[in-house]
Every structure is written in C-alpha cells, then in structure tokens.
Amino acid sequence: MTYTNLAFDVRDRIATITINRPEKLNALDDDTIAELGRAIDEVVSRKDIGGAIVTGAGAKAFVAGADISQLATQGSLDGRARAMAGQRIFSRFEQSPKPTIAAVNGFALGGGLELALACHIRIASENAKMGLPEVKLGIGPGYGGTQRLPRLIGRGRALQLMLTAEMTDAAEAYRIGLVNKVVPASELIAAAEAMLKQILANGPIAVGLCIEAVNRGLDTTLEEGLVIEANHFGLIATTSDMREGMSAFLEKRPAAFKGE
Numbered sequence: 001m002t003y004t005n006l007a008f009d010v011r012d013r014i015a016t017i018t019i020n021r022p023e024k025l026n027a028l029d030d031d032t033i034a035e036l037g038r039a040i041d042e043v044v045s046r047k048d049i050g051g052a053i054v055t056g057a058g059a060k061a062f063v064a065g066a067d068i069s070q071l072a073t074q075g076s077l078d079g080r081a082r083a084m085a086g087q088r089i090f091s092r093f094e095q096s097p098k099p100t101i102a103a104v105n106g107f108a109l110g111g112g113l114e115l116a117l118a119c120h121i122r123i124a125s126e127n128a129k130m131g132l133p134e135v136k137l138g139i140g141p142g143y144g145g146t147q148r149l150p151r152l153i154g155r156g157r158a159l160q161l162m163l164t165a166e167m168t169d170a171a172e173a174y175r176i177g178l179v180n181k182v183v184p185a186s187e188l189i190a191a192a193e194a195m196l197k198q199i200l201a202n203g204p205i206a207v208g209l210c211i212e213a214v215n216r217g218l219d220t221t222l223e224e225g226l227v228i229e230a231n232h233f234g235l236i237a238t239t240s241d242m243r244e245g246m247s248a249f250l251e252k253r254p255a256a257f258k259g260e
C-alpha cells in the first residue's frame with residue numbers, strides 16, 4: 001500500500017507509522033487521517049506484522065493537532081462529519097487486537113494527543129508537550145479527547161487540561177498517568193520497540209483479548225466486564241497457544257506462540 005503523508009515501515013514484525021508533514025508539525029488534515037485508517041487496517045490484516053508504533057517526523061512534533069486551515073472553513077454538518085470520521089478511524093487504533101504504542105516525540109496537541117490516547121500505550125520523549133488546546137480556537141476536541149482523556153487520567157485533571165488549554169510537559173504527563181514512560185528523545189523509538197518486542201513475545205491471541213476486555217469492560221458495569229473476562233478465559237482454553245504457553249513453562253523453555 002502506498003502513502004503520501006505517512007511513512008509505513010515494517011521491521012521485525014513491528015510496523016512504524018510516521019506522520020510525515022514536518023513543515024506543518026505533522027498536523028492532521030483529512031487526507032492524513034484517512035491514510036491513518038488505511039495504515040491501521042494494514043497493521044491488523046498483515047500476518048507479518050505483530051503491532052505498531054505511531055510517531056511523528058522531525059524532532060519537534062508528534063502531531064500539533066488537526067489541520068487548523070481545514071477546520072477554519074467548516075460548517076456544522078461537515079464539522080460533525082469530520083469529527084465522526086476521525087473518531088471512527090482513531091477507534092480502529094484502540095480496537096486493534098495488535099498492540100499500538102504512541103512514541104510521542106514532541107508536541108502532541110489536540111488531534112495529536114487524541115491519536116496518542118487512542119493507542120494502547122504512550123511513551124514520551126523528555127521534550128514532549130501535550131495538551132488539548134482546542135478551546136483557545138473556540139472549538140472543543142473532536143477526535144475523542146473529551147471521552148478518552150478523563151477515562152485515562154480522571155475527570156478533574158482532564159477538565160483542567162481541556163478548559164485551561166495548557167500544555168503539560170513529559171514529567172507531569174508521567175506523574176498524572178497520561179504517558180506510561182518518559183525517555184530521552186534519542187532513545188524514544190528504541191524504547192517503544194523494546195516494549196513492543198516484549199509484548200510480541202507473548203501469546204498474540206491473549207494480548208488481543210486483554211485489549212478487548214479492557215476496552216469493552218471500561219464501558220460497561222463491573223459485573224458485565226467480569227463476564228467478558230470469563231468468556232475470554234474459556235475461549236483461550238481452546239487455543240494451541242494456551243497449551244504451548246503452559247508446556248513451555250513446565251518444560252522451562254521460551255514459548256513459541258503461533259496465534260492459533
């Protein structure tokens with residue numbers, strides 16, 4: 001598949017999706033969002049890919065937001081349609097059974113932070129700056145920020161970030177649980193690859209079901225979430241990966257999972 005505004009590279013079962021409009025600080029115009037949709041579909045469908053890292057080109061920005069030049073001309077109907085299209089695509093990152101890690105290499109603002117929030121894990125470089133500054137532009141977040149941010153860091157902190165439009169630095173983002181880890185900029189991609197490799201050594205069906213149980217469980221009652229978990233626990237017992245994982249432990253050797 002070919003991309004214009006993204007680079008898509010695959011090495012050692014890891015796809016690296018790089019948003020590549022550095023002259024606009026990787027701002028997400030509609031075409032770039034559509035390409036992100038194709039990229040996550042490619043990750044999910046290709047058997048030679050186990051998971052993905054999402055990052056931004058250049059040293060300055062992950063993504064500095066939705067492309068304001070496009071937002072500036074929107075009316076109510078196309079604005080709503082734009083939000084829904086972006087939301088659907090970002091949800092595909094969240095719902096991917098293959099793990100996605102955002103490697104936040106600089107500004108992650110507005111739609112950029114929303115993209116990182118849709119990924120399963122976030123690792124930030126020490127120079128990263130994150131926020132949802134939409135209210136400064138007289139709009140609100142449109143690609144899931146009002147929903148995913150409070151689920152991740154709690155209502156009060158999420159509202160503070162949204163209502164003040166302030167940017168948080170990497171250390172504070174780590175303190176409030178917005179990012180999982182902070183590393184020097186020069187080590188960012190290596191750190192994301194190392195974490196993804198650690199995940200990819202585990203049973204892929206089990207990994208996918210953990211993602212699904214967390215996603216679905218957070219949006220339902222504890223009781224229903226526990227049923228989802230128990231159903232997964234039963235389902236996984238039918239896989240040869242479960243037998244391989246347990247045999248490997250008992251035989252004191254690394255497991256060789258096949259995803260079946």
Ligand code: COA
Binds near residue numbers: 068
């Ligand atoms: N949409 C469109 N273009 C953007 C953009 C965005 N979200 N963010 C940055 N750019 C463009 C700038 O317009 C500029 O383009 P130009 O060189 O053609 O004028 C280029 O990227 C570089 O940005 P610049 O503002 O000159 O860099 P800076 O270092 O002075 O400031 C930021 C960096 C991130 C603080 C600033 O670009 C900014 O506030 N961006 C918008 C953030 C935002 O509100 N995002 C939410 C959008 S909903």
